Amino acid sequence: MTAPLVIFDLDGTLIDTAPDLIDSLNHTIAAADLAPVTFDDLTHLVGQGVRVMIRRAFELKKTPLDERTADRLFDRFIEHYEGHMPGKSRPYTGVVECLDRLSSAGMRLAVCTNKAGQLAFPLIEKLGLADRFVTMTCGDTFSVRKPDARHILGTIEKAGGDASRSVMIGDSVNDILAAHNARIPSVAVTFGYSDVAVETLGPDHVIGGYDELTTDLVEKLMSRSMPIAAAAK
Ligand SMILES: O=C(O)COP(=O)(O)O
Numbered sequence: 001m002t003a004p005l006v007i008f009d010l011d012g013t014l015i016d017t018a019p020d021l022i023d024s025l026n027h028t029i030a031a032a033d034l035a036p037v038t039f040d041d042l043t044h045l046v047g048q049g050v051r052v053m054i055r056r057a058f059e060l061k062k063t064p065l066d067e068r069t070a071d072r073l074f075d076r077f078i079e080h081y082e083g084h085m086p087g088k089s090r091p092y093t094g095v096v097e098c099l100d101r102l103s104s105a106g107m108r109l110a111v112c113t114n115k116a117g118q119l120a121f122p123l124i125e126k127l128g129l130a131d132r133f134v135t136m137t138c139g140d141t142f143s144v145r146k147p148d149a150r151h152i153l154g155t156i157e158k159a160g161g162d163a164s165r166s167v168m169i170g171d172s173v174n175d176i177l178a179a180h181n182a183r184i185p186s187v188a189v190t191f192g193y194s195d196v197a198v199e200t201l202g203p204d205h206v207i208g209g210y211d212e213l214t215t216d217l218v219e220k221l222m223s224r225s226m227p228i229a230a231a232a233k
């Protein structure tokens with residue numbers, strides 16, 4: 001049987017990147033005289049990559065944004081974020097132990113993030129996590145991204161996994177919806193950047209900490225997913 005594949009979202013799930021996203025975003029929008037955003041604002045802005053985050057910040061501040069300025073500000077964000085990585089970003093409590101536990105049980109691990117590859121790869125590298133994942137796909141790996149099912153299905157294919165033996169762990173609507181669209185079970189974490197209570201997103205399970213992400217839970221969720229995945233074929 002194919003080894004189980006546990007697919008993690010990055011921002012707000014594996015790594016607490018919010019302080020650096022906020023710093024770089026505020027540095028970026030200050031160039032257009034916009035007032036700084038807060039953590040609560042970020043939960044509405046993050047999830048679809050840097051370009052969308054900047055656009056949403058302008059919408060939040062009720063300020064128009066033309067394409068040329070958007071391009072310039074995108075470059076400004078990337079330069080600032082790349083220049084400070086890993087900054088204050090750290091894996092959430094229990095992440096490393098959890099990855100150890102799942103790997104030791106023969107499970108394979110992957111990352112499926114909407115963050116641009118240019119930022120996501122060096123970030124997990126600098127945090128010493130890169131070797132733990134068989135693959136990482138980013139917001140610009142395919143022509144589509146979460147919540148499109150093809151982002152998850154493409155990740156599973158690259159990892160040599162099987163949709164009926166895969167589980168998605170995430171913090172936002174994009175993750176839970178993408179898992180639903182790909183017909184794989186999902187686990188929502190409560191400590192990430194969702195702007196609504198994750199229970200309302202319809203995940204198969206909710207965890208408040210990584211000690212709750214056990215091999216038993218993964219196995220249980222996968223066994224439940226099989227009839228759905230089989231029916232989809
Ligand atoms: O950076 C983003 O906007 C989203 O990243 P995530 O998919 O890892 O949460």
Ligand SMILES: [Mg+2]
Pocket residue numbers: 009010011012013047170171172192
């Ligand atoms: Mg996330």
